[in-house]
Amino acid sequence: MKKIFFSTLCAMLALASTSHAETINWARAGDSLTLDPHAQNEGPTHTLAHQIYETLIMRDMTGAQVPNLATDWAPSADNPNVWTFKLREGVTFHDGSEFDSEDVVFSFERAMMPNSDMKELLSSVKEVRANGKYGFEIETNGPNPVLPANLNDIFIMDKGWTEANNTVEVQDFEGGEETHASRNANGTGPYILTERVPDAKTVLEANPNYWGIGTFPLHVTKVNYTPIKNAATRVAALLSGEVDFIQDVPVQDLGRVDGDPNLKVLNAPQNRVIFFGMNVGGDDLVSDNVEGANPLADKRVREAMNIAVNRDAIRQIVMRGQSIPAGVINPPFVNGYTDALDRIPAYDIDKAKSLMAEAGYGDGFTITLNCPNDRYINDEAICQAAVGMFAQIGITVNLDARPKAQHFPLIRNWETDFYLLGWGVPTYDSEYIFNFLVHTKTDQRGSWNGTRYSNSALDAKIVSLGSETNLAARNATIAEIWEEVQDEILYLPIHFQVLNWGMGNRVETLVAPNDRAVFKYMELK
Amino acid sequence: MTGHLYRIWDSDLCWSFRQSPVAMVSACISIALVLCAILAPLIAPYNPFDPSTLNLMNGFSRPMEPNAFTGETFLLGTDDQGRDMFSTILYGMRISLFVGFMAVIFAMVLGVLLGLVAAYAGGRTDAIIMRIADVQLTFPAILVAILIFGIAKGFTPVHLRDQMAIWVLILSIGLSDWVQFARVARGAALVEIQKEYVEAAILIGRRPEIIIFRHILPNVVSPILVIATISLALAIILEATLSFLGVGAPPTQPSLGTLIRIGQSFFFSGEWWILFFPAVTLLMLALSVNLLGDWLRDALNPKLDD
Numbered sequence: 001m002k003k004i005f006f007s008t009l010c011a012m013l014a015l016a017s018t019s020h021a022e023t024i025n026w027a028r029a030g031d032s033l034t035l036d037p038h039a040q041n042e043g044p045t046h047t048l049a050h051q052i053y054e055t056l057i058m059r060d061m062t063g064a065q066v067p068n069l070a071t072d073w074a075p076s077a078d079n080p081n082v083w084t085f086k087l088r089e090g091v092t093f094h095d096g097s098e099f100d101s102e103d104v105v106f107s108f109e110r111a112m113m114p115n116s117d118m119k120e121l122l123s124s125v126k127e128v129r130a131n132g133k134y135g136f137e138i139e140t141n142g143p144n145p146v147l148p149a150n151l152n153d154i155f156i157m158d159k160g161w162t163e164a165n166n167t168v169e170v171q172d173f174e175g176g177e178e179t180h181a182s183r184n185a186n187g188t189g190p191y192i193l194t195e196r197v198p199d200a201k202t203v204l205e206a207n208p209n210y211w212g213i214g215t216f217p218l219h220v221t222k223v224n225y226t227p228i229k230n231a232a233t234r235v236a237a238l239l240s241g242e243v244d245f246i247q248d249v250p251v252q253d254l255g256r257v258d259g260d261p262n263l264k265v266l267n268a269p270q271n272r273v274i275f276f277g278m279n280v281g282g283d284d285l286v287s288d289n290v291e292g293a294n295p296l297a298d299k300r301v302r303e304a305m306n307i308a309v310n311r312d313a314i315r316q317i318v319m320r321g322q323s324i325p326a327g328v329i330n331p332p333f334v335n336g337y338t339d340a341l342d343r344i345p346a347y348d349i350d351k352a353k354s355l356m357a358e359a360g361y362g363d364g365f366t367i368t369l370n371c372p373n374d375r376y377i378n379d380e381a382i383c384q385a386a387v388g389m390f391a392q393i394g395i396t397v398n399l400d401a402r403p404k405a406q407h408f409p410l411i412r413n414w415e416t417d418f419y420l421l422g423w424g425v426p427t428y429d430s431e432y433i434f435n436f437l438v439h440t441k442t443d444q445r446g447s448w449n450g451t452r453y454s455n456s457a458l459d460a461k462i463v464s465l466g467s468e469t470n471l472a473a474r475n476a477t478i479a480e481i482w483e484e485v486q487d488e489i490l491y492l493p494i495h496f497q498v499l500n501w502g503m504g505n506r507v508e509t510l511v512a513p514n515d516r517a518v519f520k521y522m523e524l525k
Numbered sequence: 526m527t528g529h530l531y532r533i534w535d536s537d538l539c540w541s542f543r544q545s546p547v548a549m550v551s552a553c554i555s556i557a558l559v560l561c562a563i564l565a566p567l568i569a570p571y572n573p574f575d576p577s578t579l580n581l582m583n584g585f586s587r588p589m590e591p592n593a594f595t596g597e598t599f600l601l602g603t604d605d606q607g608r609d610m611f612s613t614i615l616y617g618m619r620i621s622l623f624v625g626f627m628a629v630i631f632a633m634v635l636g637v638l639l640g641l642v643a644a645y646a647g648g649r650t651d652a653i654i655m656r657i658a659d660v661q662l663t664f665p666a667i668l669v670a671i672l673i674f675g676i677a678k679g680f681t682p683v684h685l686r687d688q689m690a691i692w693v694l695i696l697s698i699g700l701s702d703w704v705q706f707a708r709v710a711r712g713a714a715l716v717e718i719q720k721e722y723v724e725a726a727i728l729i730g731r732r733p734e735i736i737i738f739r740h741i742l743p744n745v746v747s748p749i750l751v752i753a754t755i756s757l758a759l760a761i762i763l764e765a766t767l768s769f770l771g772v773g774a775p776p777t778q779p780s781l782g783t784l785i786r787i788g789q790s791f792f793f794s795g796e797w798w799i800l801f802f803p804a805v806t807l808l809m810l811a812l813s814v815n816l817l818g819d820w821l822r823d824a825l826n827p828k829l830d831d
């Protein structure tokens with residue numbers, strides 16, 4: 001009797017473990033900000049969106065562009081301003097409705113709306129149109145040879161579902177709006193959203209009608225996504241087996257996680273730069289103690305701040321060697337990066353002090369630094385270290401650290417004078433950085449440019465990149481723009497991040513340079 | 526003068542103190558810690574609140590071992606920002622004690638005042654005050670404190686938040702703690718009011734505020750003192766809890782709770798001293814004050830023996 005009981009128990013346990021083997025418990029520091037796929041151009045938001053929604057073209061785990069909802073794309077033979085796409089047939093959305101060119105036209109038009117955070121990627125687009133049920137065309141203002149690189153994060157929604165749920169307008173995230181699309185999702189992707197409690201829990205289950213069944217491993221059939229902000233708690237969850245996969249192993253715990261026989265850490269340099277932005281264009285700052293003038297408008301002050309940052313100390317102590325100090329806000333993966341641009345400013349406190357005195361701020365000034373505390377690796381600790389470094393040249397910095405959901409709107413709404421931001425470049429081209437961070441803030445471009453910087457000559461050069469077909473001439477313009485950005489000291493670069501993904505030994509995945517886990521590619525042993 | 530001192534030495538309270546080794550040890554520890562906190566600027570080798578003196582390269586120095594980069598040695602090591610732990614703990618304890626004392630004084634003044642008024646006025650005034658107290662008692666103190674802290678922070682201008690954080694903490698802890706004082710003061714006062722000396726004072730026509738403060742208050746002081754001592758330990762812990770949760774003292778002006786929150790991140794990675802020393806200091810401080818409060822309660826209320 002006892003024997004039978006025992007063998008039954010064993011069989012039950014075996015059953016339990018095989019079904020369990022397909023569930024991945026996934027944690028990272030922060031949650032997706034919204035489910036509306038066009039509302040926030042932000043890493044973790046898009047990482048979740050890529051499991052549920054799909055794009056025409058996507059980057060796989062190595063960073064290469066692969067077909068997704070488009071099977072084929074090429075410049076039109078008749079018109080150099082037109083790109084044509086052949087769409088995948090037989091695809092359905094999670095609610096069962098059919099995918100066709102109407103949905104693609106609708107989604108692109110939605111992504112170009114003023115509230116959309118994806119509009120900068122489509123700023124060169126003049127018109128999008130259907131060409132039959134499974135044909136799609138994009139016409140640009142002048143030839144755009146690099147257009148496909150901009151389409152990796154333009155998600156396709158179902159026109160019928162979006163209209164039926166009255167959510168055609170993109171969610172106004174900065175204005176605090178909630179819509180049907182920000183809480184619900186209906187994509188064509190490999191996983192269906194079954195439960196969503198923002199900042200607490202998101203559950204995804206495999207899409208039984210997915211077009212890619214047989215093409216991708218799809219070992220993972222269920223994903224439980226839990227944001228765990230506290231670094232120690234996140235590591236404890238991984239060590240105890242409560243979660244299988246975390247995308248951000250704290251640098252202080254790398255040794256401990258890697259040393260555990262059941263766990264491993266995979267690392268790779270990330271396509272992301274961390275930097276400080278400053279209000280250089282405003283007449284006066286809100287958070288400083290200088291009346292009627294903007295100390296950050298003085299280039300000497302910016303240069304002093306730039307050489308007061310001890311990037312090597314941040315790498316050694318705050319990042320424990322897990323970063324690459326940066327001299328430019330352009331990661332080495334990206335077209336336009338050169339070693340000459342990335343020359344790290346020499347740390348020189350004496351020179352910085354004399355520059356401050358020259359600018360008339362020998363006694364320093366007071367300013368507030370806004371910093372996220374759940375977005376980048378050790379973001380708050382970097383800011384805290386910077387407080388000490390700026391104090392050495394007389395700048396008293398008050399640190400205001402907040403969760404990213406409250407931090408990012410400060411930048412987008414011009415409510416901060418001095419902030420920390422990180423930027424990844426999904427197109428692998430400098431134009432993306434210029435469009436978002438350097439171009440004057442307008443309805444089409446510059447949405448993340450919190451510097452208030454505006455230079456019409458530079459803007460014209462940035463716009464010209466969208467239609468320059470001669471790649472040599474285009475690269476020359478990119479170099480000219482970088483030279484100007486570097487000369488102005490528009491941003492204070494800190495470092496490029498290094499990714500450290502921690503996971504159980506049974507998980508097999510590559511580390512994508514864009515920090516994007518894509519579960520359809522993940523294999524489980 | 527010596528006669529005066531002898532009277533104190535020979536009093537019941539002092540006799541009970543001399544009979545209790547626990548009281549003597551905890552008094553010594555409390556006094557030593559309070560002195561350390563008050564004299565922190567003289568004792569501490571560094572000023573951790575002045576960010577311009579910090580050298581990030583000193584970060585994560587082990588206790589009593591020279592730093593690999595700078596060669597400097599720190600008694601209790603340094604934290605992730607290169608702050609000397611010993612100095613930071615002294616300054617952090619200063620904030621913890623300051624917030625604790627001020628919050629208790631605030632709660633005591635408010636609570637005793639309301640309690641005495643309720644007892645003396647009786648009727649509707651008494652009912653309103655004590656029902657408010659009852660309602661507040663149904664919520665945990667930490668919840669009330671977080672609520673008040675959040676509201677008060679919302680009203681503080683952004684550039685003053687760091688400077689105001691300490692006062693907002695005092696306000697929120699004080700407001701979450703007044704009920705104890707009000708209930709004890711009212712209870713004790715109700716007993717006193719029925720005594721003949723109060724009736725006599727009323728008969729000769731003294732004004733109510735004189736009766737409350739000159740006649741009743743001095744006779745209800747001892748239970749209030751007991752509550753105050755125990756409340757001090759609770760206030761210190763409440764402040765540490767709030768700071769641990771990240772809603773209290775800012776990271777650039779760390780209290781003991783903030784230090785424990787910072788140290789917690791480095792616990793798994795072997796940098797134990799960043800968590801251990803602030804935690805032990807908080808434990809010693811709260812325990813010694815609490816034991817002192819317990820002894821005081823027993824000494825002042827021989828009948829109350831639980």
